[in-house]
Amino acid sequence: MDISPLQKARYEYKPKLPKMLRVGVEGIAVQEGDKTEAASDKEKISELFPNTYGMKEVYFVDGESTAEKKKHVIGVILSGGQAPGGHNVIAGLYDAMKEDNVESVLLGFKGGPSGILDDNYITLTGETIDKYRNTGGFDMIGSGRTKLETEEQFKIAAEVAKKHNMDAIVIIGGDDSNTNAAVLAEYFKANNVPVQVIGCPKTIDGDLKNDDIEISFGFDTATKTYSELIGNVERDANSAKKYWHFIKLMGRSASHIALECALQTHPNICLISEEVEKKGMGLNAIADYIADSVMARASLGFNFGVVIVPEGLIEFVPEVKKLIEEINETLAKHGERFTKLPTWDEKLGFLTAALSVESMKVFNLLPLDIQEELLMDRDPHGNVQVSRIETEKLLSNIVRNRLNQRKQEGKYNGKFSPMHHFFGYEGRAAFPSNFDADYCYSLGYTAFLLISYGYTGYLSSVRGLAKGVDEWKAGGMPITKMMDIERRGGEDKPVIKKALVDLEGKPFQYFEKHRELWARETAFSSPGAIQYFGPSEIADKTTITLALENE
Numbered sequence: 301m302d303i304s305p306l307q308k309a310r311y312e313y314k315p316k317l318p319k320m321l322r323v324g325v326e327g328i329a330v331q332e333g334d335k336t337e338a339a340s341d342k343e344k345i346s347e348l349f350p351n352t353y354g355m356k357e358v359y360f361v362d363g364e365s366t367a368e369k370k371k372h373v374i375g376v377i378l379s380g381g382q383a384p385g386g387h388n389v390i391a392g393l394y395d396a397m398k399e400d401n402v403e404s405v406l407l408g409f410k411g412g413p414s415g416i417l418d419d420n421y422i423t424l425t426g427e428t429i430d431k432y433r434n435t436g437g438f439d440m441i442g443s444g445r446t447k448l449e450t451e452e453q454f455k456i457a458a459e460v461a462k463k464h465n466m467d468a469i470v471i472i473g474g475d476d477s478n479t480n481a482a483v484l485a486e487y488f489k490a491n492n493v494p495v496q497v498i499g500c501p502k503t504i505d506g507d508l509k510n511d512d513i514e515i516s517f518g519f520d521t522a523t524k525t526y527s528e529l530i531g532n533v534e535r536d537a538n539s540a541k542k543y544w545h546f547i548k549l550m551g552r553s554a555s556h557i558a559l560e561c562a563l564q565t566h567p568n569i570c571l572i573s574e575e576v577e578k579k580g581m582g583l584n585a586i587a588d589y590i591a592d593s594v595m596a597r598a599s600l601g602f603n604f605g606v607v608i609v610p611e612g613l614i615e616f617v618p619e620v621k622k623l624i625e626e627i628n629e630t631l632a633k634h635g636e637r638f639t640k641l642p643t644w645d646e647k648l649g650f651l652t653a654a655l656s657v658e659s660m661k662v663f664n665l666l667p668l669d670i671q672e673e674l675l676m677d678r679d680p681h682g683n684v685q686v687s688r689i690e691t692e693k694l695l696s697n698i699v700r701n702r703l704n705q706r707k708q709e710g711k712y713n714g715k716f717s718p719m720h721h722f723f724g725y726e727g728r729a730a731f732p733s734n735f736d737a738d739y740c741y742s743l744g745y746t747a748f749l750l751i752s753y754g755y756t757g758y759l760s761s762v763r764g765l766a767k768g769v770d771e772w773k774a775g776g777m778p779i780t781k782m783m784d785i786e787r788r789g790g791e792d793k794p795v796i797k798k799a800l801v802d803l804e805g806k807p808f809q810y811f812e813k814h815r816e817l818w819a820r821e822t823a824f825s826s827p828g829a830i831q832y833f834g835p836s837e838i839a840d841k842t843t844i845t846l847a848l849e850n851e
């Protein structure tokens with residue numbers, strides 16, 4: 301790959317570590333806090349994790365290191381969707397490991413969790429790592445969505461670890477991958493396999509967050525990238541004054557990405573899935589809500605606008621949610637049989653027999669392409685692949701019908717020309733912002749500290765992120781603390797609790813206070829491109845969400 305001048309300059313960028321970590325591994329001591337409990341379903345989770353439940357919070361502090369000095373062999377895995385900064389997690393892990401002992405070895409398992417099962421790896425050297433410092437993407441070792449969850453897989457992982465004399469595995473992933481990291485840590489402990497498992501919080505979706513994880517890495521860069529694009533579309537819309545742009549934004553379940561981008565760009569409409577669910581807004585109510593804005597703007601002479609649609613919305617619209625749940629249960633039980641049915645009519649017949657009458661009615665009302673998209677293969681975690689459902693087109697379609705109806709009733713006389721966009725993959729492999737570059741490097745560095753102090757079943761945690769890097773604090777949280785029991789693929793499973801948008805939280809409330817005005821007026825805001833150089837208040841600034849949450 302040709303190297304651009306920016307990439308060259310980014311190779312030179314030295315990620316900033318929190319002041320407390322800058323002294324080097326020798327000068328970092330550990331402090332343990334309180335014993336932890338699961339987020340909910342405590343009893344059930346403690347039964348499922350008898351060896352790793354209830355462990356203590358861990359904080360790193362200034363002081364002489366008491367970690368055992370030894371040669372480590374650590375395996376690292378990138379899991380799930382790309383998120384800007386993954387390479388820096390590996391670089392931080394590598395640098396801390398080598399600082400501790402130059403003899404230590406880092407193995408990068410290729411193509412995600414399947415890499416360890418196939419023993420497909422490369423030994424990561426300084427030369428390799430240097431080619432990826434501060435770059436986006438996961439191409440250093442690749443990623444994948446294979447789930448590490450069965451006992452058979454754990455046995456293979458243990459054998460591979462033994463073969464390489466590995467003493468730790470770092471799994472860089474989202475809520476599902478880190479849930480599996482916790483199950484693997486429990487299995488290793490229960491079976492006396494001397495391999496520690498440490499997770500790092502990754503996902504652009506921003507839904508792996510809680511009291512201990514303020515944000516997952518990648519959210520900052522992805523939302524800045526999308527906000528730049530939305531700002532550009534808004535400027536274009538306000539120049540041409542002829543299109544309504546329906547922009548679907550990635551974020552599989554939670555609407556954090558959509559909300560942050562709305563705070564950055566002030567679109568006319570931004571739907572928040574969590575609110576849609578809470579208010580029980582069906583497709584008709586959503587159509588009315590958007591059509592009201594189109595009409596209000598038309599009356600001011602503005603036949604253009606911008607609507608942000610979170611990718612996961614479709615799963616939060618009550619009637620569609622029920623339909624998807626029923627399809628999920630059906631496919632979980634009879635997926636193979638269903639896929640083999642040769643004709644669409646036979647598939648419809650099968651669904652008519654399997655789904656409730658109400659759900660089948662909703663299914664029949666949807667356009668054919670959306671019906672097909674709802675039936676596509678689930679991802680390995682049993683989730684609908686919402687990035688492949690064209691919700692933005694579905695919405696503009698129902699809004700058009702609603703406006704036509706209002707036209708016939710003589711209530712509206714504007715023009716409505718929709719344009720559709722989906723911003724998702726554009727933001728997942730961008731050059732990490734300074735925030736993500738620094739945060740990821742610190743997460744990797746902290747992951748090594750957790751290993752050196754012998755912890756397992758922990759998530760690397762760097763906190764105080766709304767403050768300057770100097771003041772960030774590093775530590776670790778037992779993954780079981782973040783768990784509850786949820787129904788997945790037709791079964792009750794222990795999972796890390798997904799953080800949805802808090803409708804009582806400050807980011808949503810700020811949005812709520814302003815959205816009426818934004819729906820009517822043209823209050824667009826263009827944040828521009830990510831700045832990698834220049835004054836810290838511009839180049840190191842993080843998200844509005846994080847700033848508001850920490851006000």
Ligand code: FBP
Pocket residue numbers: 379380381382383474475502503504505550551552611685686687728
């Ligand atoms: P992770 O949860 O693995 O970080 O991935 C999130 C995501 O980017 C979602 O926003 C999106 O729906 C999904 O990945 C797309 O998956 P794929 O890359 O398999 O198309």
